[in-house]
Amino acid sequence: MSVSPTIVRTVPALRRAVDRLRARKATIALVPTMGALHDGHMALVALAKRRANKVIVSIFVNPTQFAPSEDFSSYPRTWKADLGKLAAENVDLIWNPGVETMYPQGFATRITPEGPATVGLEDRFRPHFFGGVATVVGKLFAQVRPDFAIFGEKDFQQLRVVERMARDLDLGVKVIGSKTVRERDGLAMSSRNVYLSGEQRVVAAVLYRAMKQSAVRLQAGGDIQAAMAGGAEMITAAGFELDYFEVRDADTLAPIASVKDGPMRILVAARLGTTRLIDNIAV
Numbered sequence: 259m260s261v262s263p264t265i266v267r268t269v270p271a272l273r274r275a276v277d278r279l280r281a282r283k284a285t286i287a288l289v290p291t292m293g294a295l296h297d298g299h300m301a302l303v304a305l306a307k308r309r310a311n312k313v314i315v316s317i318f319v320n321p322t323q324f325a326p327s328e329d330f331s332s333y334p335r336t337w338k339a340d341l342g343k344l345a346a347e348n349v350d351l352i353w354n355p356g357v358e359t360m361y362p363q364g365f366a367t368r369i370t371p372e373g374p375a376t377v378g379l380e381d382r383f384r385p386h387f388f389g390g391v392a393t394v395v396g397k398l399f400a401q402v403r404p405d406f407a408i409f410g411e412k413d414f415q416q417l418r419v420v421e422r423m424a425r426d427l428d429l430g431v432k433v434i435g436s437k438t439v440r441e442r443d444g445l446a447m448s449s450r451n452v453y454l455s456g457e458q459r460v461v462a463a464v465l466y467r468a469m470k471q472s473a474v475r476l477q478a479g480g481d482i483q484a485a486m487a488g489g490a491e492m493i494t495a496a497g498f499e500l501d502y503f504e505v506r507d508a509d510t511l512a513p514i515a516s517v518k519d520g521p522m523r524i525l526v527a528a529r530l531g532t533t534r535l536i537d538n539i540a541v
């Protein structure tokens with residue numbers, strides 16, 4: 259039987275609800291989201307339930323991580339469906355602040371992450387992005403004070419930025435990455451997949467195939483440049499405009515000099531028409 263989660267929209271109400279959970283000695287896992295929930299998000303919730311007794315999901319489309327030219331106003335908002343999915347999973351609390359609660363009049367403090375936030379991947383194409391993410395996630399951590407926070411590996415650079423921030427600022431939260439959930443053809447689940455036309459949706463699966471092909475060549479000890487050029491070519495031949503297709507150190511996201519350097523990650527960002535998709539896999 260599903261029970262409707264408690265929904266809170268103000269910081270004092272959130273504090274009271276969290277205090278009630280804490281009084282029962284509950285451990286708390288936070289799943290930060292921007293809503294438009296799909297099976298990838300529900301995998302984060304499932305992991306949160308395995309890690310902690312109580313699960314809080316935040317739903318907030320964060321304006322500060324979108325550039326003025328990006329899709330903040332058209333970003334999918336599916337509140338009713340989201341609520342149904344979270345109720346079915348017996349999530350304990352939904353934290354759903356408005357913009358005026360998160361960024362009240364006169365708001366003047368931002369977190370500016372460095373390290374993994376400045377390695378020349380997403381930050382090269384979306385310079386505003388990680389400042390916005392770090393600031394909102396820092397606020398969410400301060401508001402909820404969770405023991406655990408679950409982030410999808412699909413946004414791999416974001417995961418590394420948030421892990422670093424939690425450590426650097428002693429935020430007392432363990433950040434946990436959750437494996438990317440894929441469609442049957444390999445396309446990573448994303449709230450932005452709804453922007454793709456039927457034809458583009460078929461083409462989009464090439465990102466995964468290209469990463470796989472390059473990963474196999476790297477695993478076989480092949481030349482890095484040639485392995486990556488082959489994958490990049492597959493993607494552009496399918497009609498994508500490529501922002502990056504790179505292999506990096508999986509921990510630091512620094513460029514790698516040799517396939518013997520240790521765990522690697524292939525990361526891609528590419529545009530199909532007006533839709534920008536990102537993805538990554540372990541090598």
Ligand code: PAF
Nearest residue numbers: 290291292320391394413
């Ligand atoms: O990954 C997302 O959905 C967002 O970047 C996050 C972490 C919820 C911050 O707004």
